[in-house]
Amino acid sequence: xxxxxxxxxxxxxxxxxxxxxxxxxxxxxxxxxxxxxxxxxxxxxxxxxxxxxxxxxxxxxxxxxxxxxxxxxxxxxxxxxxxxxxxxxxxxxxxxxxxxxxxxxxxxxxxxxxxxxxxxxxxxxxxxxxxxxxxxxxxxxxxxxxxxxxxxxxxxxxxxxxxxxxxxxxxxxxxxxxxxxxxxxxxxxxxxxxxxxxxxxxxxxxxxxxxxxxxxxxxxxxxxxxxxxxxxxxxxxxxxxxxxxxxxxxxxxxxxxxxxx
Amino acid sequence: xxxxxxxxxxxxxxxxxxxxxxxxxxxxxxxxxxxxxxxxxxxxxxxxxxxxxxxxxxxxxxxxxxxxxxxxxxxxxxxxxxxxxxxxxxxxxxxxxxxxxxxxxxxxxxxxxxxxxxxxxxxxxxxxxxxxxxxxxxxxxxxxxxxxxxxxxxxxxxxxxxxxxxxxxxxxxxxxxxxxxxxxxxxxxxxxxxxxxxxxxxxxxxxxxxxxxxxxxxxxxxxxxxxxxxxxxxxxxxxxxxxxxxxxxxxxxxxxxxxxx
Numbered sequence: 045x046x047x048x049x050x051x052x053x054x055x056x057x058x059x060x061x062x063x064x065x066x067x068x069x070x071x072x073x074x075x076x077x078x079x080x081x082x083x084x085x086x087x088x089x090x091x092x093x094x095x096x097x098x099x100x101x102x103x104x105x106x107x108x109x110x111x112x113x114x115x116x117x118x119x120x121x122x123x124x125x126x127x128x129x130x131x132x133x134x135x136x137x138x139x140x141x142x143x144x145x146x147x148x149x150x151x152x153x154x155x156x157x158x159x160x161x162x163x164x165x166x167x168x169x170x171x172x173x174x175x176x177x178x179x180x181x182x183x184x185x186x187x188x189x190x191x192x193x194x195x196x197x198x199x200x201x202x203x204x205x206x207x208x209x210x211x212x213x214x215x216x217x218x219x220x221x222x223x224x225x226x227x228x229x230x231x232x233x234x235x236x237x238x239x240x241x242x243x244x245x246x247x248x249x250x251x252x253x254x255x256x257x258x259x260x261x262x263x264x265x266x267x268x269x270x271x272x273x274x275x276x277x278x279x280x281x282x283x284x285x286x287x288x289x290x291x292x293x294x295x296x297x298x299x300x301x302x303x304x305x
Numbered sequence: 306x307x308x309x310x311x312x313x314x315x316x317x318x319x320x321x322x323x324x325x326x327x328x329x330x331x332x333x334x335x336x337x338x339x340x341x342x343x344x345x346x347x348x349x350x351x352x353x354x355x356x357x358x359x360x361x362x363x364x365x366x367x368x369x370x371x372x373x374x375x376x377x378x379x380x381x382x383x384x385x386x387x388x389x390x391x392x393x394x395x396x397x398x399x400x401x402x403x404x405x406x407x408x409x410x411x412x413x414x415x416x417x418x419x420x421x422x423x424x425x426x427x428x429x430x431x432x433x434x435x436x437x438x439x440x441x442x443x444x445x446x447x448x449x450x451x452x453x454x455x456x457x458x459x460x461x462x463x464x465x466x467x468x469x470x471x472x473x474x475x476x477x478x479x480x481x482x483x484x485x486x487x488x489x490x491x492x493x494x495x496x497x498x499x500x501x502x503x504x505x506x507x508x509x510x511x512x513x514x515x516x517x518x519x520x521x522x523x524x525x526x527x528x529x530x531x532x533x534x535x536x537x538x539x540x541x542x543x544x545x546x547x548x549x550x551x552x553x554x555x556x557x558x559x560x561x562x563x564x565x566x
Contacts, residue, residue, distance in 0.1 A: 199388065
């Protein structure tokens with residue numbers, strides 16, 4: 045099977061014009077099939093503030109009300125997505141920006157929760173692997189904004205880490221998939237404040253050890269649980285590291301690699 | 306050759322939720338290949354006002370400065386485009402929303418003018434007919450936002466009427482294209498204030514007559530010149546009429562049909 049990179053970039057890269065430009069150049073130079081999933085960054089929050097739309101938080105979770113959904117659709121699927129695509133085109137990388145409604149690429153449903161109403165937040169049901177592979181086979185890099193739909197006309201705000209994982213899982217039927225989570229740190233760290241303490245490799249066995257010894261920063265646990273879930277469902281390898289080091293993440297000389305035994 | 310409808314909807318439909326929903330239902334029911342090109346409506350202007358971004362007008366022409374480009378990219382390629390796509394999906398019409406940067410669908414250049422600087426406004430150079438027909442052949446309706454790119458990383462605000470015409474022209478190499486301009490009036494009117502005075506058919510010969518007798522409302526002349534240019538370059542038929550009457554525009558019982566002799 046051909047290799048496919050599914051790469052997620054976080055908000056800190058999107059908020060930094062120079063870092064984003066340099067990342068897109070690196071991404072464009074990847075010769076294998078590739079998918080980019082982007083988050084939102086601070087733009088949506090800033091726009092909401094300017095428009096006087098208050099962010100509702102319930103138990104620390106942001107609620108996506110109708111006005112917030114409008115803003116994230118504009119910012120994620122409009123401004124960020126189209127600027128990334130134009131940036132890739134400028135680097136001679138043919139790219140296409142989609143949200144989950146486009147071509148029914150990512151079907152989701154509004155999150156049901158016994159107590160909380162998260163608002164217009166989607167949980168993923170299905171990835172349209174036929175559509176996506178059709179584009180990849182035409183050497184088009186697909187760029188996903190974290191907005192899905194429910195096939196009933198409702199757009200839904202959806203976690204970008206989850207979208208990346210679900211795409212990686214779905215596409216692993218057709219490709220050897222490597223899932224890369226790039227963020228502001230150099231990898232999974234033994235000391236959250238010391239970027240030189242990257243754990244180069246985590247396998248299921250030493251993950252349990254590290255967790256039981258509290259060696260892993262609590263904020264990383266959901267990302268790692270996600271990573272192991274992806275491995276279980278067919279993804280070859282998950283790499284976590286710094287977006288600026290994309291080349292090194294791919295060749296294995298930077299970041300944390302998460303693989304099966 | 307297979308039939309293809311290229312349908313442009315104006316801002317008055319986009320601004321009216323009920324009219325848009327009813328239009329999308331009609332559009333979804335078209336069995337032939339179809340492309341939708343949408344304009345912007347008042348949303349972008351309202352958002353600019355709320356954010357305190359002043360609209361610059363030079364000689365009555367709106368200038369697209371960097372802040373305005375950001376707004377139209379968010380509103381046209383984000384909010385409007387994705388809601389239209391989700392609405393079509395809900396009507397069992399598989400649709401994909403693109404701007405000109407996506408898949409290099411519409412290449413343009415920043416408008417050059419000896420005196421005026423229009424800002425980030427694009428004039429179309431090329432339509433990627435291979436990409437678009439590839440999607441159409443998979444029974445995907447393509448929905449275009451009026452934003453193009455210059456292959457150098459710059460997004461450009463581009464007239465939706467022009468995009469519709471250029472797409473119709475380009476695609477006429479591969480399909481029997483009918484170009485439909487839908488707007489708030491019932492067609493080309495003899496009396497601009499009387500919706501019952503629709504001219505049912507205009508050919509090049511009677512167009513000259515009508516023009517010389519000043520029978521055609523000045524605001525319609527650019528649209529009609531566009532229509533005849535499209536016919537000259539291979540488009541089968543141009544129909545101008547009311548978006549609410551889409552079915553009747555297609556079967557010829559409403560609107561103004563513009564055809565060659």
